[in-house]
Amino acid sequence: MVQLKYIQILKELKRMKEDQAKAVLKINILSNIIVHQLADILDFWLRKLGVVCEIKSGNYDNIIQDAAAIPRDEVVIIFWEAANFSDGFHYTIKNANENETAKYRNKIAGELGLVFQSLKNHKKVLFNAFHSKPFELGINPGRLATFVLESNEELLRVKPDNVVVLDLNPLFLSVGLEQCFDLRNFYSSKALYSIDFFKSYCDHITPMIAALAGKIKKALILDCDNTLWRGIIGEDGLEGIKISTPFRMVQSAVVELYARGVLIGLCSKNNPADVEDVLNTHPQMILKNDHIVIKKINWNDKVSSILEIHHELNLGLDSFVFVDDAEFECNLVKEQLKEVAVYQVPEKVNDYPRLMEDIASRFFRFEQSAEDLEKTEQYRVQTKREEAKRAHHSMEDYLRSLELHVTIARNETNQVPRIAQLTQKTNQFNLTTQRYTEQDVSAMLSSGEYDFFTLAVKDRFGDSGITGLVILNRREEAAVIDTLLLSCRILGRNIEWVFMDMIMEYIDKPVIRAAYYPTLKNSQVSDFFDRLNFTRLVSDQVGQHYEIEKSAYRAHNEIDYIKLTTWKKS
Amino acid sequence: MEEKLKEVMASVFEVSPEEISHQTSSDDLEKWDSLHHMNLIAALEEEFEVEFDEDEILDMINFKLILLTLSEKLN
Incomplete structure (x- = not known):
């Protein structure tokens, strides 16, 4: 999800709530600490996915009583923090004797039993596994971590099937411990988690809630x-x-x-x-x-x-x-x-x-x-x-939004390496697949019998560079399109038609000849000249030959969303 | 900075920015309770890229004091 600031989330959410769509699901957040910021963030995250829920927060440290009052068709999220099993538990456990520890153990087991008794038939309960972060971080479990381990065993032993236990530790790792907890608020107000934590938590639980709301990807x-x-x-x-x-x-x-x-x-x-x-x-x-x-x-x-x-x-x-x-x-x-x-x-x-x-x-x-x-x-x-x-x-609307800008150059000697490379490498949108070396290209250029047109494309996302080429042979009485190719990176934008328009406009001979030589890879352009209304001539082993009178060619004036710069204008 | 502060406070306390003035204190806004105070601090820290300590958080109980604390942090 995009990184939005808390204030942006609050603003966006306010705007989203104006559209009073009916809630498809009711969610209850129960906790033994303060997690009041979660409701808004979760609400926003779900609405982003098109899931409108009614989200209610339970009372502070009131999981057992709150659980008893929730209707069965609602979803429950439980933040039950080990650090607040009882007031100051994260440090009192350190000096608890065996007797006291057993008492705590019984307390948790009893409370878990009561909560699950209330919630065993509910739609779904998302229960964060107990953890000892950020109070104990050693690889050798301390008293709190040991107690947490035992409590989680109890949790997994007694939980009904509708309770899903979530392990928050990977989330602490990916977000970072410093970012996840706000100890200032914990010591003053029993609010343990930061906004960053809640954002990441929502990333993880919204697909589950969306699934419960029937909005699933298939x-x-x-x-x-x-x-x-x-x-x-x-x-x-x-x-x-x-x-x-x-x-x-x-x-x-x-x-x-x-x-x-x-x-x-x-x-x-x-x-x-x-x-x-x-x-x-x-x-x-x-x-x-x-x-x-x-x-x-x-x-x-x-x-x-x-x-x-x-x-x-x-x-x-x-x-x-x-x-x-x-x-x-x-x-x-x-x-x-x-x-x-x-x-x-x-x-x-x-x-x-x-x-x-x-x-x-x-x-x-x-x-x-x-x-x-x-x-x-x-x-x-x-x-x-x-x-x-x-x-x-409307494909056209999209292409228009791209702000396409095509630049066509003619006979640029400094482009010789790129021209040769294009003839060598392009297989798919390539009508004749003639391969030329740099020496070939240089020789053809200096002979004066060929025109080399290159095409470069930019749009609002970036510059594709020189990605199209036409080689025109003007030696004979008819102009011959020796090579016509486009890199597959720029296909689907109708650039080829505009390119052809420019070439046809440039040609000063009454008749233009062209050909399609089929290869294993260029079938996508097999009807290219047919689509331009060229007349089919003979078809031989090499391929299909075409011809058109210059006066019969119709330019694609309807393509008005491609800005064109040519050698003539520059 | 004052305008941005008003905007943040308005969003957090769900009022319009015009309702926030130099005289505004936690007594004047219905939503300004201890929970929303945490929201305010979180929003300000994100927005102005600062961090407040416990004492500062406790002191920031009206617009002028927030402005003062913020200015000290930023200068």
Whole structure:
């Protein structure tokens, strides 16, 4: 969750409460210390997830009496601090003799019995395990820690099934002991925990409460390249992609979710055959075809693909979690499909398994029914039956919001290395896949018979650099498009049409010829010139040849959201 | 700083910033009890990136004293 300050939380919460949505769940916070700040923070955290609850705080040090008065259909959270088992317990226990210690032991056992007698039929009770922090921190348990250990044994022995015991120690570690406790407030007012602690606590318990409120995530939709493996299968090939330990950890976590009944889907801009190849044959893949209920491997935008998944699985978008490495795709989905929870793969791959653990926690469920586990199979069958339905949404609005700025340069000699590199490396959006060395490019440039147009793209998120190239052969009476390629990083933004418009406008010959040479990797552009209304000429072993009269070409004037700078204007 | 302080106090005590003046003390605001006082301290510490000790917390019972304590911390 975003790091919001306490005051921002209070302000936001006030605003959220103006919308008087009906509470779907009632939550009671019982405690033997002061935890009054938790209610607001929890309320805010839950509303952020779209879960409106009525949250009530019990009276100070009144767990037993409060527990007896709570209706059965309500949820209970219990903060029962060992430090305040009795007044000053964290230090009085140090000098307690065996007799006194036994008395305390009986007191706790008796009180636990009473509380659980009252709460055994309630919807759910979240009970923080007893702990001795921050009063005893030695690795050799002191008197308080020893007493806590015994009390936890008793707790686990007598607790009814509806009581979930939460271990706060990992949370103390991740937030930091200094940040978790405010001893000033504990010594003056018996308020032990800090705002930072409550924020982190809410991070952990909101998925549980959301699950109780019936708001659960059901489907995990994953990108492929740089999300399931490192590398781009269409560019690097089966041998080139890497499935290092962090990626294997991530995949294991995904398979674990599958086993818990979460629906796993793939949504990737790729050639389907490439991805199938990895799924079926890559020896290091842990995620297999059997785990995947639905695949959208195509060149459509991801919002369309996710909407298709949404229709075909017949699941609410608010039950989707989407993971992708590309900022562009993440933002597109975030902006167009607000209900979908979107996670971006971290830049440092070592942070990725931890993020996946966070993601997995979004799928929290209390119990696994056999039905849950069967569901995946049902969905798989259903998917096969159903036709893909077209999604309607405003892709254009999104592209407009990106503030795309395309710069086209012509015959820039200082770009020769990049030009050669692009011809060498680009496989997917590449019409003819002509490979040139730097020497080739230099020679062609100085011959004066070729024009080299490069394209660079910026948007409000960043600069993609030189990512497109057209090589035009002007030697003959017709202009020939020798090379046309775009890096896959910038696809899906309609940049290729604007690029073509500029080239066509520049050409001073009446007829333009072009070709598509199929390879194993460039099927996504097989109809590129058809879509531009070029006329098909002969098709030979090398590929399909095209032609168009300059006057017959229609520019894409409707694309008015791409700002253009060209060599002419600069 | 005064404006920011008023804003924080207003949010914590659930009143509008206009209701906070130099004369405001814990007697004037219904919500200003010991629990909300903790909220105020937590919010101020976060907002102004300072830390108050026990005695300061006990002393900060009206707007002027809070302002004074804060100014001393920040200068």
